[in-house]
Amino acid sequence: MRSLLVIHLHSDYVSEQTHAVSSWQAGPEHLLESNGYLTLPCRNESEIKQLILNADAAVLNIPVGTISIWSGRLEQAKAIPLLWWCSAESALSSTEACEADVTVDGILTPSMAAHELNWALHFSAKRFFERQHWQSERKQLTARLEERKWIDMAKGILGEVNGIPEAEAYDVLRKKAMNERKRIVDVAISIVKAQQMLKA
Template sequence: MVEQDRDRALLIVDSLREAGDYDIHVIGEQTGLARRISERDPDIVLIDIANPSRDTLEELTLASSPLDRPVAMFVDRSEAGLTKAAIEAGVSAYVVDGLRAERLKPVIDAAVTRFHVFRQMRTELAATRRALEERKVIDRAKGLLMKARGIDEGEAYALLRRTAMDQGRRVADVAEALVTAAGLLS
């Protein structure tokens, strides 16, 4: 948890202990925040800040590695656009009107759930992009084989697949090698 005010930090720690069995570490100084968070490798980062500026928000968000773990940020008040900026930066929960003990557990649960949903979406998107790029390379390789050997698309794909099996490689890898070699030869 990132909290500069000692009394407020103690209040939050007490609230967290009431809400569940958590191993809590309070970071009171923003200097070296990224390193400290990295060393602790927490399951979730809670940030409590009275009135964030855009620069403070960006600094805290980058330091807390929101793509690696859920980040819940509690602010007393927020300027227009900061909520959007926080969410776009990867903050899992951005709660305006401060941190209250009774809503701490639901906010943590929501932040963790939202983080996992978005991580799954990022993983699926990356896999889809990879598959699309592989498909494009395979299509280019088939085109090269069709032109060079005077064969149709089905025969070109069968040749790629047979070569991949013979070499113990993926079709996309064989296609990439063929496209690269053709590029060097032309």
């Protein structure tokens, strides 16, 4: 992890030279660059979309309450580890949102030594891959539950129409899927939708 997208969305982060220099010194760029990391600072969505493709992770220098909004937008552009820059200012401005449900893979602070920074980035990358794996498993389980719902409805319809128990209805459904060379859930969906059209 060498290239870090640094997102500044504080209202006081302005482009005037004096403010930009003081923000840079207080912000994550100084800490990251002095430890050999390349930073890609940005302040708006168009800059983020351009720079995220070259980033290994994102450092969010934003209030906690806005993390969920921006993590969703970043996820759409590119899935990368997300770290929150917890400065004294951002920690104070985020106290009312401390119970917010936010997804970050790590936290960086201005007082971190080089080895602490390296470990924080290492563990955040590991946490990110675990989170991605968990989200993938969750999507698969949700898809399976959705498929099961369609299959159960189709079994009920076939059982009712043919006057057979659900176990037999499942066999009918499975054989129909094999004969049509389709997935069983696709056949189930077509049966349920056909029945819904007849009832309409």
